[in-house]
Amino acid sequence: MEGGLITARNDSMMASDADAPRDVGYKKVPLLNAFVHDVTMDEVVQDFTEGLMLTLHVDMIMKLQKDRDFYEIFNKFDLITCDSQIMYFATKFMGTSVKERVSGSDYFPKFYMYHKNNPDVTVFMCGGKPGIAEIAARKINAKVEREFICGTYAPSFDYDQKPEEIEHIIDLINASGATVLLVGLGGGRQEKFIIQYRDRLPNVRLFLPLGGTIDYEAGTFKRPPSWITEAGLEWLYRLVKEPRQRWHRYIVHEPPFLWKILLQRFGLYRDPFAKKQ
Numbered sequence: 001m002e003g004g005l006i007t008a009r010n011d012s013m014m015a016s017d018a019d020a021p022r023d024v025g026y027k028k029v030p031l032l033n034a035f036v037h038d039v040t041m042d043e044v045v046q047d048f049t050e051g052l053m054l055t056l057h058v059d060m061i062m063k064l065q066k067d068r069d070f071y072e073i074f075n076k077f078d079l080i081t082c083d084s085q086i087m088y089f090a091t092k093f094m095g096t097s098v099k100e101r102v103s104g105s106d107y108f109p110k111f112y113m114y115h116k117n118n119p120d121v122t123v124f125m126c127g128g129k130p131g132i133a134e135i136a137a138r139k140i141n142a143k144v145e146r147e148f149i150c151g152t153y154a155p156s157f158d159y160d161q162k163p164e165e166i167e168h169i170i171d172l173i174n175a176s177g178a179t180v181l182l183v184g185l186g187g188g189r190q191e192k193f194i195i196q197y198r199d200r201l202p203n204v205r206l207f208l209p210l211g212g213t214i215d216y217e218a219g220t221f222k223r224p225p226s227w228i229t230e231a232g233l234e235w236l237y238r239l240v241k242e243p244r245q246r247w248h249r250y251i252v253h254e255p256p257f258l259w260k261i262l263l264q265r266f267g268l269y270r271d272p273f274a275k276k277q
Contacts, residue, residue, distance in 0.1 A: 020076075024048065024079050026043075029082075029097075031061060031094075034064050034074060036081060036087070036098060039079070039081060039098075040099050041100060041110065044081060044107060048206075054080045054081070054191060055080075055107070055211075057084040057103075058087060058235075059249060065260070070188045074191075081102035082100075083101065084101065085229055085230060085231070085234065088232075104208070104211060105216045105223065107210075108210055112148055113143070113144070116144045122147070122149075122179055123179075124151040124152070124173045125214055126155065126182065126183050126193075128152075131154070132154065133214050135219070136149070137152050150178050153168075160193075170201065173201055174200075174201060174202070174203060179203060179204060180208060181201065182213065182214070183209045184210055184212065190209035224238075236250075
């Protein structure tokens with residue numbers, strides 16, 4: 001199991017009526033053993049104000065082929081968007097195209113500007129390297145012209161092995177009074193954190209696992225030009241920029257996605273966690 005966040009299932013990780021996602025009213029478009037909702041960016045920003053959101057990209061959908069714990073919590077999220085131009089192209093290839101790509105890094109700036117004058121919306125940022133979330137918070141708060149980001153914390157890499165640090169994180173979030181929690185702990189880990197601890201965060205109405213968004217907002221990692229993203233080449237841009245950190249993800253981990261999509265197109269894909277009949 002990746003990241004070691006969950007060593008044993010507990011009540012918060014088991015299916016129940018309370019855990020079941022609500023019907024957000026958007027069509028589900030299947031992709032391998034997952035799905036994305038056919039939703040536009042404007043619909044997400046304006047209409048999805050409460051619940052659990054997941055922005056699905058290729059790295060995460062490949063983790064869903066191997067990580068059973070991640071697979072078993074996937075369906076607990078209320079809204080799942082297509083956070084990948086390659087996945088958007090895949091839906092077109094499958095003949096079930098979604099309206100558009102809704103990436104977390106594009107969504108969050110629109111979100112905070114849309115709620116600029118809504119004092120009921122405040123955000124706690126959990127993730128990033130030490131000091132990065134603070135930079136992002138200062139920049140966002142300057143744009144919004146209020147304390148929109150009301151708290152930050154950069155967990156240690158092995159925070160999930162430290163119960164006292166988890167308790168500290170929960171205390172910080174609750175003390176901040178934030179109504180929105182942005183978690184940037186990497187695909188899979190951040191979603192597990194939300195599912196495992198959301199019941200202990202009574203003030204939070206909207207949960208946003210948004211990966212590298214904190215780095216983008218802080219300016220520590222530059223986004224590529226829009227034409228690169230729209231062409232589905234953002235992976236190459238990142239690989240060139242950070243070859244040592246990115247080569248395994250983009251050369252080894254993610255390319256099998258294309259083969260699996262081809263198998264699914266011809267009815268040959270098999271969910272590795274599907275129950276045997």
